[in-house]
Amino acid sequence: MRKSQFLSGVFACAITFACTGNKHESKTNDSTIADSIAFNESVFYLDILADSLDVDDYTIKKGDNLGGILNRLNVSASKVESIQKAAAPVFDITKIQLGKQYTVLSDINTGFAKYLIYERTKRNHIVFDLSDSLKVYEYNKEITTRESAASGIIESSLWNAIKKGGNDILLSDKMAEIYAWQIDFFGIAKGDNFKVLYNQAYIDDSVKVEIQNIKGAMFTHHGKEFYAIPFMQDSITEYFDENGQSLRKAFLKAPLKFSRISSTFSNARKHPVLKIVRPHHGVDYAAPVGTPVRTIGDGIVTKKAYQAGGAGYYIKIKHNSSYETTYMHLSKFASGLKEGKRVSQEEVIGYVGSTGSSTGPHLDFRVHFQGKPINPLKMESPPSLPVRPELMDSFNTVKTQVINELNKINI
Numbered sequence: 001m002r003k004s005q006f007l008s009g010v011f012a013c014a015i016t017f018a019c020t021g022n023k024h025e026s027k028t029n030d031s032t033i034a035d036s037i038a039f040n041e042s043v044f045y046l047d048i049l050a051d052s053l054d055v056d057d058y059t060i061k062k063g064d065n066l067g068g069i070l071n072r073l074n075v076s077a078s079k080v081e082s083i084q085k086a087a088a089p090v091f092d093i094t095k096i097q098l099g100k101q102y103t104v105l106s107d108i109n110t111g112f113a114k115y116l117i118y119e120r121t122k123r124n125h126i127v128f129d130l131s132d133s134l135k136v137y138e139y140n141k142e143i144t145t146r147e148s149a150a151s152g153i154i155e156s157s158l159w160n161a162i163k164k165g166g167n168d169i170l171l172s173d174k175m176a177e178i179y180a181w182q183i184d185f186f187g188i189a190k191g192d193n194f195k196v197l198y199n200q201a202y203i204d205d206s207v208k209v210e211i212q213n214i215k216g217a218m219f220t221h222h223g224k225e226f227y228a229i230p231f232m233q234d235s236i237t238e239y240f241d242e243n244g245q246s247l248r249k250a251f252l253k254a255p256l257k258f259s260r261i262s263s264t265f266s267n268a269r270k271h272p273v274l275k276i277v278r279p280h281h282g283v284d285y286a287a288p289v290g291t292p293v294r295t296i297g298d299g300i301v302t303k304k305a306y307q308a309g310g311a312g313y314y315i316k317i318k319h320n321s322s323y324e325t326t327y328m329h330l331s332k333f334a335s336g337l338k339e340g341k342r343v344s345q346e347e348v349i350g351y352v353g354s355t356g357s358s359t360g361p362h363l364d365f366r367v368h369f370q371g372k373p374i375n376p377l378k379m380e381s382p383p384s385l386p387v388r389p390e391l392m393d394s395f396n397t398v399k400t401q402v403i404n405e406l407n408k409i410n411i
Helices: 030-038 066-072 077-087 158-164 170-178 389-407
Strands: 053-059 101-107 113-119 124-129 135-140 144-153 193-203 207-221 224-233 236-240 260-263 266-270 277-280 283-286 292-294 299-307 312-318 323-333 348-352 362-369 372-374
Touching (some): 066 077, 144 158, 158 170, 170 193, 207 389, 224 389, 299 323, 312 348
Antiparallel strands (some): 113 124, 124 135, 144 193, 193 207, 207 224, 266 277, 283 362, 292 348, 299 312, 312 323, 323 348, 323 362
């Protein structure tokens, strides 16, 4: 436990911060508190008037639950039961997580706890009002947005390049989603580079919480530039290349977001378990057990089964009259998945494992075209609809603006 430095959410009308109605909280030092008191300024914590309250932060420890925490705060058993009932429509109290922070606001004079606030996320809090009214409600801190830019040169992975540049590592996920149809991020090469414009969301004006959207990007892969230009068409914002062709295609480049290729398509490979040479008509992606596996395209599940001494738990999906994909050695299937079910591109269908004939955790991914195995890494995929001709002038205006801004970013 540590004594929290006061968080000033809204100072009274003596200062501009309060007059604008801003709800952001920011930690202040003791001199700031003294100055606030001297000028008769009220101090708020998540919109709770905290002038006469002590504010203490704690961490959920092993074995903690809401009832036990309230008991330690000398809340009566009958009141604990009422609080738990009041919480039911708002928050499942059994989902309090180890390591999360909670804050207790207590009366300075009596020491009685007035509020308990559980930090579900950096933005979302569950407030337990322990007064006679016994209210439980959610509080979401306000979000501010700033435009940011990032660039980098790949030395090992996109994730490492983004981290090295001091940028939000979630940016790697966003870029992987946008370029999932153009770039195989398991095969990016040293020297590939990128530039990206994006909106970063903050709480408390300093804590990064999410990347709201990508405003434009350029990724150079094996010497070829891949642009991502956001443009709204039919009330949906999608990403297009500089020629107005959609980046979204019928099939993803890979069924996993991040991993490495441990074995490629071959007509003569020595089997690691059987020790005999035979065809390996798939691509093996090494990844930890439990890594989500996504279907590369829309389709219908035609097989969900187990093959001992072979594929282990596996799934087959028929995408159209020509293409079928297979996902092998899974640890388990996605909940609710069954034969005959229609699945959507990027939907999680299972999880990486090492079932069947396998030397370690990986996904054996296979593609058949008109009944014949093809190399997944060389499969071409038709794009979705391009920018409509009547919208090309508008698109070109947006494209010029985005590319001009990207050109200002140094790699």
